Amino acid sequence: MTFPWFRGAGRKGDEAAGSExxxxxxxxxxxxxLTRVLHTEESLHLLDLGPTSAQNITYLTGMGHGIHSEDVxxxxxxxxxxxxxTDGKLVMDVDRFMAENLQYDPASxxxxxxxxxxxxxxxxxxxxxxxxxxxxLKPKGLLLxxxxxxxxxxxxxxxxxxxxxDDTLELQRIxxxxxxxxxxxxxxxxxxxxxxxxxxxxxLFHDYSSIKFFLGRDNIxxxxxxx
Amino acid sequence: MxxxxxxxxxxxxxxxxxxxxxxxxxxxxSEDLYLDGEVEGVIELRGxxxxxxxNGRVRARIQAxxxxxxxxxxxxxxxxxxxxxxxxxxxxxxxxxxRIVIEDGAYFKGGIDAQKEAPKAEPVSAVAVQPAVPxxxxxxxxxxxxxxxxxxxx
Numbered sequence: 170m171t172f173p174w175f176r177g178a179g180r181k182g183d184e185a186a187g188s189e190x191x192x193x194x195x196x197x198x199x200x201x202x203l204t205r206v207l208h209t210e211e212s213l214h215l216l217d218l219g220p221t222s223a224q225n226i227t228y229l230t231g232m233g234h235g236i237h238s239e240d241v242x243x244x245x246x247x248x249x250x251x252x253x254x255t256d257g258k259l260v261m262d263v264d265r266f267m268a269e270n271l272q273y274d275p276a277s278x279x280x281x282x283x284x285x286x287x288x289x290x291x292x293x294x295x296x297x298x299x300x301x302x303x304x305x306l307k308p309k310g311l312l313l314x315x316x317x318x319x320x321x322x323x324x325x326x327x328x329x330x331x332x333x334x335d336d337t338l339e340l341q342r343i344x345x346x347x348x349x350x351x352x353x354x355x356x357x358x359x360x361x362x363x364x365x366x367x368x369x370x371x372x373l374f375h376d377y378s379s380i381k382f383f384l385g386r387d388n389i390x391x392x393x394x395x396x
Numbered sequence: 397m398x399x400x401x402x403x404x405x406x407x408x409x410x411x412x413x414x415x416x417x418x419x420x421x422x423x424x425x426s427e428d429l430y431l432d433g434e435v436e437g438v439i440e441l442r443g444x445x446x447x448x449x450x451n452g453r454v455r456a457r458i459q460a461x462x463x464x465x466x467x468x469x470x471x472x473x474x475x476x477x478x479x480x481x482x483x484x485x486x487x488x489x490x491x492x493x494x495r496i497v498i499e500d501g502a503y504f505k506g507g508i509d510a511q512k513e514a515p516k517a518e519p520v521s522a523v524a525v526q527p528a529v530p531x532x533x534x535x536x537x538x539x540x541x542x543x544x545x546x547x548x549x550x
Contacts, residue, residue: 223498230496230510237507 192331192339198383199391201336203280203313207232208335213279216305218242218286224331224339225282237278242286242359244270245294261293271298273305281306283314284330285389287373289359296373303376306396312377316365319388325361415451423456432467443476450484463493472506 207213213234217225220240229236245266254260281302287295302312317325328340343359365373367382367390374380374394383391410428413419417433424440431439432449439446441460448454452467463475465485473479475493483501490507498504 221498221502221504223500223502226496226498226508230508235507235509238504240503240505243503 192341193328194333194337194339195385195387195389196336197338197385197391198336199313199315199381199393200332200338202381202393203311204332204335206311207234207280210279214277215280215282216273216278217282219282219284220329220343222329222331224333228332237273239271241270241298242289245291261291263293263297266294267297267301271301271305275304276307276310277305278310279307280311280313282330283312285315285317285328287314287365288317288325288361288363289327290362292362299373300376303396308396309378310396312374312392312394312396314392314394316370316390316392317361317388318384318390319364327359410445410447415449 207215207229211233214237215229215234216237216239217229218239218241219225220243221238226236226238245261250262250266251259252262283302287298290298306312315330326342328342331339331341333339370382370390370392371380374392377394377396379395381393383393385391410430411425413429413431413433413435415432419433419435420437422438422440423429423435424438426441426444428445428447429439429441430447430449431454432451434453436455439454439456439458439460443461445462445464446458446460447464448467448469450466452465452469454467454469454471456469456471457474458469458471459474461476462478462480463473464480464482465473465487466482467484468486470488472489473487473491473493475491477493478495478497479491479493480497481487481499481502481504483499485499485502485504487503488505490509491504492509492511494511496508496510
């Protein structure tokens with residue numbers, strides 16, 4: 170199964186690309202700022218939009234916070250979301266995606282872990298997703314995101330983000346698909362779709378009250394956005 | 397109903413529901429249950445363990461003492477002691493428990509409320525003493541425990 174909107178979709182070697190499940194540890198100033206808040210407040214409601222991470226759940230529930238997990242990128246790969254447009258070409262059914270995902274009451278969460286989802290998401294979904302997050306975040310709520318600063322093309326591997334310590338992340342390449350979990354094969358089709366520059370990011374979070382950038386050495390720009 | 401099951405918690409005193417069985421309605425009992433079939437409705441095994449096998453497909457609210465999930469669950473899950481999502485698990489719903497273990501590869505969409513253990517009253521006699529904190533579950537290299545610290549440990 171291929172996902173035609175992904176750059177490099179259908180390339181040979183997709184599975185091999187995921188065979189390295191070793192983790193890369195990197196320091197994260199954005200995470201450090203976020204965890205400083207998490208340590209000072211109690212019983213916060215957090216939303217993790219990456220693939221299910223036992224490590225993140227352990228870390229965050231261990232701090233006494235409640236966590237919701239929803240892998241929106243995986244959800245966006247449902248082939249039935251592609252419907253014929255007016256010109257006959259397949260287009261993303263944005264309305265249906267938004268009706269089926271991120272269905273929470275307004276102001277439900279104190280913080281959202283967005284990771285690098287927008288870099289890999291279908292272009293039509295990025296803006297509505299950010300607007301929805303604005304709705305479900307509490308005022309002064311935080312969003313932590315990561316954006317590539319250099320276009321590594323379709324070869325930029327997709328990683329899962331695990332919280333290591335208060336200021337370190339462990340990036341894990343998606344492991345090979347487990348037997349009986351054919352749906353996970355979708356992870357191996359994720360390819361970097363675009364590179365947002367600072368102006369793009371500021372426009373994307375136009376409705377939010379503030380945004381702070383942290384530039385990493387590994388061509389990743391971290392952003393901590395305040396609702 | 398099936399007889400031999402290689403998975404954990406499958407002992408002779410465990411009731412089995414095989415993969416060809418479909419149940420619609422309320423499923424309750426006072427013994428451990430291995431469920432590899434399909435259930436739609438409610439599952440209540442207060443004080444007992446539930447294992448949902450790899451072929452199990454559940455659309456139900458679940459309550460039990462311990463719950464181990466290999467299959468697919470759509471509904472809220474509440475366990476007095478512990479919930480385990482094994483690597484083949486696909487769970488959509490909220491989880492309420494004291495301890496949760498999620499194996500790498502499990503899919504989960506929903507909220508987790510890891511309850512803290514209620515404070516224990518002082519034991520009135522030595523005979524009545526129960527361990528205030530259950531022994532930590534063994535954690536293998538592939539299983540990571542996400543556990544709310546018991547009150548006495550903070």
